[in-house]
Amino acid sequence: MSKIIYLAVIRGAYKLVEDAENAWQHAKKRWGAVRQVGFPNTAYFLPVIYAATGLKVETLADMETVLIRSRALLPPKAGGNNPLAYLGPTLDAGLAALFAEELIEAIRYLETPHIYTQSEDPTHDTLWLGAADDVILRKRGVEFVDGSVPGFAAILGSAPDEKIAASIAADLQQRNFYSFMSASNDGRCLSEQLVSAGTQIGWSTRLVPFGPEVSATIFAIGFAVRVALSFGGVAPGDYRKLFEYCRNRVAAFVIALGDVSDEWYATAAGALNFGFPIIADTPIPEILPSIISGVRHDTIVARAADVRGVKVVVTQVPVPVAYGPAFEGERVRGEGVYLECGGGRTSMVEWVTSKPIDEVIDGFVEVIGPEITDVPAGSRLPLAIVIEVAGRQMQEDYEPILERQIHHLINYAQGVMHLGQRDIAWLRVSKAAVEKGFRLAHIGKLLHAKLHQDFGRIFDKVQVKIYTNKDDVSAVAAKAREIYAARDARIEGMTDETTDTFYSCLLCQSFAPSHVCVISPERTGLCGSYNWMDCKASFDIAPTGPNQPVPKGQTIDARLGQWKGVNEYVFKASRGKIDHYNFYSIISDPMTACGCMECISSILPMCNGVMTVNREFNDMTPCGMKFTTLAGTIGGGVTTPGFVGHSKYNITQRKYLAAEGGIKRLVWMPRSLKEEIAELFNERAEEIGIPDLLDRIADETVGTTEEEILPFLTAKNHPALSLEPLI
CATH class of the missing domain: 3.40.1470.10 (Bifunctional carbon monoxide dehydrogenase/acetyl-coa synthase(codh/acs), Chain M, domain 5)
Structure with missing residues (x-):
């Protein structure tokens, strides 16, 4: 353990604990000791404190015990000469820093309740989202369960410029990581840089702006902790099992962008307790493999994933825009819309159907009717997406399974928004996507590529026909609705008694x-x-x-x-x-x-x-x-x-x-x-x-x-x- 890091962690931890004590004293005088505190719509009190110690912080009075515990964790400010002796005290100081940050943020919710949106995405008035409520936790937790999300990056600070910021964010998105952003560097946060670069941020795009202060990093640690409490069977107060679970089951890491302050060092030391390594772009002292420094911006995401042991395959799909699950929640709104289909504005239908193998040309994509380039910006068109599959293993039962993939596979394309399914679908293509060369034909190409990649075992060929003429769309919709009704009748007619x-x-x-x-x-x-x-x-x-x-x-x-x-x-x-x-x-x-x-x-x-x-x-x-x-x-x-x-x-x-x-x-x-x-x-x-x-x-x-x-x-x-x- 580097003595430089040790001393920086201790200074930062002492500073954060003092800040927490001062905020607590002020809040107690203003609100009274019995005033309730907590993060809105969460069931785990202050989750990091609760999980690590078993202490329930429900009022300002309850904070006093935590502050006493935090002070007890702080080692002396002067270190000895044995580098190994610094490890334990450094981790303890880091934990005290996290406790202090959680108290600071709970008091912030009390003192300035409107600083955070308490929603999934930023609003016109507020950029910062604050702690994820339990609805978001469980909704997003499914993505960690089914493997679509490999982990998250807790990002402190800001990039040298907006272009680099957008590049780092896009790299994380294409690798399907969540980005939990906090803290500022030279007066700017990565979240603000992304907004300036025109990048959508929020839970829906996996670029989550928790808050502008370093203390907001506690929301990222708290997210991992609540996963352990909610789904991992970790009992409050069992800190050993907590750290083990997060180390082995929550693939997270810290990316530090810019000069690392004492408070950052302390927060990073707290993250090390949970097994989250730190990767920095500045030349701070290294402690391999837990702290890596001086990493170039164009390789920092790949290096972080490698250090954490996460192997991610970046999906390559033949479209001219970025592609990956992180773009699934992106929204295309207002003046940014180039083309709109369905959603009650026009007719739109999606249908997967089986065909004899000699009637399907694998990879064939045809747009029947106007293409995007044939209409001006702001246009609306009817749309029918017909996917025809063939293969010896293909069965009718598989058709709705493949049909259900259309929604998220189209949404994976940056600048393309898709909602609904069957004959109540809704599609928007952004001006930015069209400027990069995206066309309706690319919908067919990406569906062909991804369906083969994900479900190629059950079929041999797939072709896609895209209709944009009103009469053609109406004809397809009529045929599709007959099939939908037949499918629904099959499951509706089944009973538990007659099923073995x-x-x-x-x-x-x-x-x-x-x-x-x-x-x-x-x-x-x-x-x-x-x-x-x-x-x-x-x-x-x-x-x-x-x-x-x-x-x-x-x-x-x-x-x-x-x-x-x-x-x-x-x-x-x-x-x-x-x-x-x-x-x-x-x-x-x-x-x-x-x-x-x-x-x-x-x-x-x-x-x-x-x-x-x-x-x-x-x-x-x-x-x-x-x-x-x-x-x-x-x-x-x-x-x-x-x-x-x-x-x-x-x-x-x-x-x-x-x-x-x-x-x-x-x-x-x-x-x-x-x-x-x-x-x-x-x-x-x-x-x-x-x-x-x-x-x-x-x-x-x-x-x-x-x-x-x-x-x-x-x-x-x-x-x-x-x-x-x-x-």
């Missing part, structure tokens, strides 16, 4: 090792991404993948939804942690959850019913908990009687909580969720003879406590009130 084999989904086990999701025709995956047909096709495509067949075996309890074969699989796949659960019950050993569920149901004893809340709803619910608290309670692969995670679509399936009466028990859900599922829900309500059931269900406009909603339910004669008692 269910399918597993183990995508989330890297975060929740004991969670095993088993998907049946009448219980879709709780994340909402997979139904039974999808899993079957996925298994056919990738037999060693996360979706494995699960023979039902002997029925143990038809009412609750429990089978011998499923129990045996769950016991094996959970490594002996879970030996059974029930598909259709919220009371009796309900299914486990990982943390990625779209909705959570909870019993409401006073109302003799059940409420459900979706992830997007941030307010209080009648069970006395917000979604984030509920998710922290039932996530991580445990069975929690009285609570169960599920998808939005599952609410409208016949087996939703069938053991307790199904949708007749549903007494409360957010208005937005009611509107979203209304069409399918009303069909199911009609089927059970209560066509106005949705109107009898309370929402937040009625109340957010059982006492508030019970009179409404009584007045509406809700069926739950006449069912047998839940408990």
